[in-house]
Amino acid sequence: MADGTMTAPGVSGSAKPAGDAMLAVQNLQAWYGESHILHGITFNVAAGEVVTLLGRNGAGKTSTLKSIMGIIGKRTGSIRFDGHDISRASSDKIARLGVAYCPEERGIFASLDVRENLMLPPEVRSGGLSLDQIFTLFPNLKERLRSQGTKLSGGEQQMLAIARILRTGARFLMLDEPTEGLAPVIIEQIGRTIARLKSEGFTILLVEQNFRFAATLADRFYVVEHGKIIDGFASSELQANMDKLHAYLGV
Amino acid sequence: MSINLQALSAQLLVGLINGSFYALLSLGLAVIFGMLNIINFAHGAVYMMGAFCAYFLLNIFGIGYWPALIIAPVLVGIFGMVMERTMLKWLAGLDNLYGLLLTFGLALIIQGVFQNYFGSSGLPYAIPDELQGGINLGFMFLPIYRGWVIVCSLVVCLATWYLIERTRLGAYLRAATENPTLVRAFGINVPRMITLTYGLGVGLAALAGVLSAPINQVRPLMGADLIIVVFAVVVIGGMGSIMGSIVTGFALGVIEGLTKYFYPEASNTVVFVLMVLVLLVKPTGLTGRAV
Numbered sequence: 248m249a250d251g252t253m254t255a256p257g258v259s260g261s262a263k264p265a266g267d268a269m270l271a272v273q274n275l276q277a278w279y280g281e282s283h284i285l286h287g288i289t290f291n292v293a294a295g296e297v298v299t300l301l302g303r304n305g306a307g308k309t310s311t312l313k314s315i316m317g318i319i320g321k322r323t324g325s326i327r328f329d330g331h332d333i334s335r336a337s338s339d340k341i342a343r344l345g346v347a348y349c350p351e352e353r354g355i356f357a358s359l360d361v362r363e364n365l366m367l368p369p370e371v372r373s374g375g376l377s378l379d380q381i382f383t384l385f386p387n388l389k390e391r392l393r394s395q396g397t398k399l400s401g402g403e404q405q406m407l408a409i410a411r412i413l414r415t416g417a418r419f420l421m422l423d424e425p426t427e428g429l430a431p432v433i434i435e436q437i438g439r440t441i442a443r444l445k446s447e448g449f450t451i452l453l454v455e456q457n458f459r460f461a462a463t464l465a466d467r468f469y470v471v472e473h474g475k476i477i478d479g480f481a482s483s484e485l486q487a488n489m490d491k492l493h494a495y496l497g498v
Numbered sequence: 499m500s501i502n503l504q505a506l507s508a509q510l511l512v513g514l515i516n517g518s519f520y521a522l523l524s525l526g527l528a529v530i531f532g533m534l535n536i537i538n539f540a541h542g543a544v545y546m547m548g549a550f551c552a553y554f555l556l557n558i559f560g561i562g563y564w565p566a567l568i569i570a571p572v573l574v575g576i577f578g579m580v581m582e583r584t585m586l587k588w589l590a591g592l593d594n595l596y597g598l599l600l601t602f603g604l605a606l607i608i609q610g611v612f613q614n615y616f617g618s619s620g621l622p623y624a625i626p627d628e629l630q631g632g633i634n635l636g637f638m639f640l641p642i643y644r645g646w647v648i649v650c651s652l653v654v655c656l657a658t659w660y661l662i663e664r665t666r667l668g669a670y671l672r673a674a675t676e677n678p679t680l681v682r683a684f685g686i687n688v689p690r691m692i693t694l695t696y697g698l699g700v701g702l703a704a705l706a707g708v709l710s711a712p713i714n715q716v717r718p719l720m721g722a723d724l725i726i727v728v729f730a731v732v733v734i735g736g737m738g739s740i741m742g743s744i745v746t747g748f749a750l751g752v753i754e755g756l757t758k759y760f761y762p763e764a765s766n767t768v769v770f771v772l773m774v775l776v777l778l779v780k781p782t783g784l785t786g787r788a789v
Contacts, residue, residue, distance in 0.1 A: 316683050317683075318679050318680075337682070339682045339686055342682075342685030348684075356672065359669055363666075366669070367670070367673055367684060369684065369686060415684075
């Protein structure tokens with residue numbers, strides 16, 4: 248490493264969020280059955296921020312989101328969201344506190360049409376996007392309302408997966424690799440959407456392999472490796488950390 | 499061979515009646531299997547409990563057929579939900595063989611208890627006054643009660659189909675059948691939904707039990723005899739398809755009736771022969787998805 252000043256996990260000066268943390272994860276450990284996959288994840292996300300978890304395949308990014316959502320086998324450590332301890336809560340309770348989750352595999356239901364998929368997640372707060380606002384954001388969906396959910400293209404399915412959690416009124420979104428396997432023009436549209444959501448005050452925790460995509464959106468980055476946060480920096484420090492980052496991600 | 503229209507339509511009617519029960523029961527099995535991944539072998543026992551419930555309501559509390567049509571399915575449905583909460587719940591995530599064994603054991607216990615107190619012979623349950631008598635349709639005589647059973651079962655089946663395929667609640671159910679984890683992560687209380695679904699399936703069986711009480715009498719083993727055929731129906735129609743189980747239920751009842759007319763010797767086996775044929779050609783059943 249060129250500069251040799253490796254920052255302590257998640258605590259380097261500018262890697263701290265500006266205000267109070269909306270989400271604070273401390274020493275999170277998680278298991279799938281017998282296998283220990285997260286080994287002490289510590290990071291936080293402030294209200295209004297876009298924070299990206301970077302890392303190679305299998306580093307533990309998706310497992311981190313799943314642990315926050317409460318849909319992993321077993322977890323220990325502390326997870327605080329909006330003043331609530333959610334480390335032992337069931338996933339439906341966590342969702343009703345205002346955490347919205349868009350899984351990597353998108354989770355579009357084959358036995359539901361597009362409208363039903365869109366209307367599926369119940370409202371957890373008032374002030375969610377109306378259908379009109381959603382159709383302004385994603386005009387494609389309006390034309391496909393009667394189609395079977397899984398008959399949509401990959402890009403449309405991703406839009407649907409994001410759109411349906413915007414309806415719920417949740418202000419904290421966890422998006423797992425929203426650009427995976429999509430065409431550049433669709434990635435651009437999703438990027439614009441995330442930027443717009445940010446400008447409207449949504450807090451977003453993003454998992455991305457596509458570093459170029461994340462670089463344009465995120466306020467801060469954390470690097471996940473072997474189930475731990477090994478580094479973190481703000482987007483203003485991005486240029487200075489480029490070499491390190493290339494080494495972490497192996498790109 | 500000349501066709502005796504009167505005898506043929508009489509057998510068709512019997513077929514439709516049996517089909518009504520097949521449809522109500524296999525529909526409940528399909529709903530339960532979709533949501534709980536449990537092959538509910540207690541289905542025949544709860545069908546019998548529905549009939550007994552109507553019998554008790556009448557003979558102990560003086561509550562007649564019409565209220566029993568609602569009360570018995572609700573009570574037996576609640577019994578089912580208690581069963582789910584206290585026992586079936588713990589089998590979530592295990593191979594469905596465990597659920598099959600547990601529900602089979604429960605069925606034996608329930609039937610054994612009823613047999614202990616009521617023996618094996620049938621207890622009478624009268625057709626309600628409003629549905630006595632029959633109508634001469636010209637080509638056949640239709641007892642009103644039998645017509646009512648067919649219509650009632652058809653209406654309930656279609657209403658259940660509508661509830662599951664066309665409403666928001668049904669969308670929750672379909673989605674949770676596909677991916678319960680994600681549906682729960684959207685804030686929906688999936689465990690409660692599972693309990694209610696089991697209650698719904700069991701309630702449908704109990705309703706079939708009440709409907710059959712005036713036709714078949716009330717017997718502890720009435721469900722055990724029926725459920726074997728119903729499972730064959732489910733296998734033919736395919737587990738997990740709502741409309742599939744309704745259509746297959748009625749169709750197989752009719753096929754059985756026709757067989758009784760044209761080749762009575764085969765009437766008890768025709769359903770199983772069809773089951774074998776369907777399994778050879780399409781192992782997931784006519785409308786089923788792979789399990």
